Amino acid sequence: MSVEVDLLLQEAKESIEAAQNYRSELQQRLNGLNQARKQVRGSAGQAREALRRHFMELQAAAGRLLAERLDALLAEVDAIEADSIKPLDDCQSLIEHGVGQADELLREGEAALRCGLGEKEDKLGSFTKKAMHIQLDSLPEVPALVDVPSVSAQLDDSLLGLLRERVSHHGSVSSHPPVQIEELQERPGGVLVRWCKVDEDFTPADYRLQYRRSGSGGSQYEDAYIGRECEFLVLHLDPHTEHQFRVCARGEGRTEWSPWSVPQAGYTTLTPHEWRPGTEGYILSSRRNIALRNDACQARCPVLYSNSPTYFCGQTLTFKISAAGPLDRRDSLGVCIDSEQQEESLQRDRAVCISTSGAVFVNGKEMTNQLPAVSVGSSVTFDMEVVNLLPAPSGGGGGGGRLQLSDGCSFKLRVTIGSGNREVVFDWLVEQAVDCLYFGCSFAHSGWKVLVF
The missing domain is CATH 2.60.120.920 (SPRY domain)
Structure with missing residues (x-):
């Protein structure tokens, strides 16, 4: 009977241990799911914020550009109007001056006709001389309407169509970056980073690798490499210090960079190679x-x-x-x-x-x-x-x-x-x-x- 109890106890212990391991594995998977959910929600929130910020900046910039263009066109209208009105104003002043002289001459002529016989000869003689001096047969030329500007605005309605076409294709949303880091290998004083293209429809012209120190006191990302290679050795890293690495790409014929890959953590435990100091020469x-x-x-x-x-x-x-x-x-x-x-x-x-x-x-x-x-x-x-x-001899260990x-x-x-x-x-x-x-x-x-x- 004791043997059966011992067997049952052993089986119970093994079952308890298996259940503990099973629970631990499930808990790890739950943690992994939480990390995945956090990445999806976090990256979606960042994408929304980036889209809103970008299009708000575009709206503000487009408004400024349209306002600047409107001001420039209005200034052109003002300049044409001012240049065209000046000779018309000068002509009007000349005509108004002539009208004033004619009015004065008429008054003098009518007065000369009404005066008595004793003064009539002198008055009429003075009036005749003044009329000859004014040159009543000389009239200023007034420009025809076809010879003066008729200001108009030419507006091409195709701009809205072009804008609609460009805006409808501006920006994109993707569920995965086109490149991802596939391997991190420690090297003396550094980490060898390898990456690969995961979007078959994407044709990269250049890759860009960045890194930064991990942790709350971590620094900002800084560029480590820009080029066509798919691997790069990042040197001058302190051993046993975790760093974050990320990579993006620029497509053929494009100027903008793709979204960043999911950051990967890596570190080196290997002491950097150093030359011996104090060697003469x-x-x-x-x-x-x-x-x-x-x-x-x-x-x-x-x-x-x-x-x-x-x-x-x-x-x-x-x-x-x-x-x-x-x-x-x-x-x-x-x-x-x-x-x-x-x-x-x-x-x-x-x-x-x-x-x-x-x-x-x-x-x-x-x-x-x-x-x-x-x-x-x-x-x-x-x-x-x-x-x-x-x-190896007894007691010796290998590895690394x-x-x-x-x-x-x-x-x-x-x-x-x-x-x-x-x-x-x-x-x-x-x-x-x-x-x-x-x-x-x-x-x-x-x-x-x-x-x-």
């Missing part, structure tokens, strides 16, 4: 990710290493050349197991590298494969993966893409070096236990400037 940027070979140590070809072994297998290490100096056979960019200060080049044992001429070296030996020469604008990438990793190698054993790392539009792939034999790798560069002459990420 090199000047570093404030973030220590850019190194400039200066005029010091011209007699030597010092190697500049990373500040610590921050490159792990499974990552992509990139060197970007932003300035170049004279070539030298000792110049090199690459990775190594240790950081030997006395070396003058990475073309040595326990290192793989590429020279500025494009030659590839493995443990100091040049390969037959050749890559394009390194110059201004070149990007050189290193990718590594474990080929035949043996089980790090190498876990047993002492006394040989292991292969498959190395891919890319430069320009070409790459070489080879296996590098590693004969000691390593957890991470250094990176480095060496330049014999000044003028070389390299960014690492």
Whole structure:
């Protein structure tokens, strides 16, 4: 009987645990539904507000434009009227002056006819002289109606039709943005953002990526990239700090940007790559990710290493050349197991590298494969993966893409070096236990400037 009770108790406990898990899963789905509902209602509210604000601004702007055009046309009417009335006013003044002279002459003539015989001769003589002086046969010319302006307004009723046509197609509403972020990958000191087009009818000309720090104290979004590529590495991010990323696009032949994608949160746990400070012959940027070979140590070809072994297998290490100096056979960019200060080049044992001429070296030996020469604008990438990793010693743990190698054993790392539009792939034999790798560069002459990420 006790065995049956124990079995029932066990089944009851399992059922209770299953019910708890089931309730937890359902609660998570409810939270997901709440987030989805919040996104739908929140985005719909924002869309309504954007539409109202935009059309109110259009109405105000259209009213201002129409008022300005009306004022300009009325001013033209005023100017035509003023220019046309002035000569008519001048002519009227001349005629009115003549009428006044004629009235005065008539009064004098009538007075001369009424005067006595003793004064008549003098009065009539004076009147006759005055009449001759006035030139009663000279009349001013009055312009014909066809010769003076007749002001009119020409108004094209097609404007309303054109406006109706443009307004009826102005603006659009969509349930989903045309592009969405599809992947966020952490990189040393940054996040690689990849996005894709989700609207088949949309033809993008450019993409625009923005990011900002998450949380209540987060900053405003700022541009990280504008261009045609569908991925971008956002650098200079503080590790373990969440950031929000969003992307939009601009269609072919359009000037306006599409709606933003749904923001995605991402962060990096990886320490940013940094060059080692204090190496003679090199000047570093404030973030220590850019190194400039200066005029010091011209007699030597010092190697500049990373500040610590921050490159792990499974990552992509990139060197970007932003300035170049004279070539030298000792110049090199690459990775190594240790950081030997006395070396003058990475073309040595326990290192793989590429020279500025494009030659590839493995443990100091040049390969037959050749890559394009390194110059201004070149990007050189290193990718590594474990080929035949043996089980780690008892008690050892793996993960995170790090190498876990047993002492006394040989292991292969498959190395891919890319430069320009070409790459070489080879296996590098590693004969000691390593957890991470250094990176480095060496330049014999000044003028070389390299960014690492």
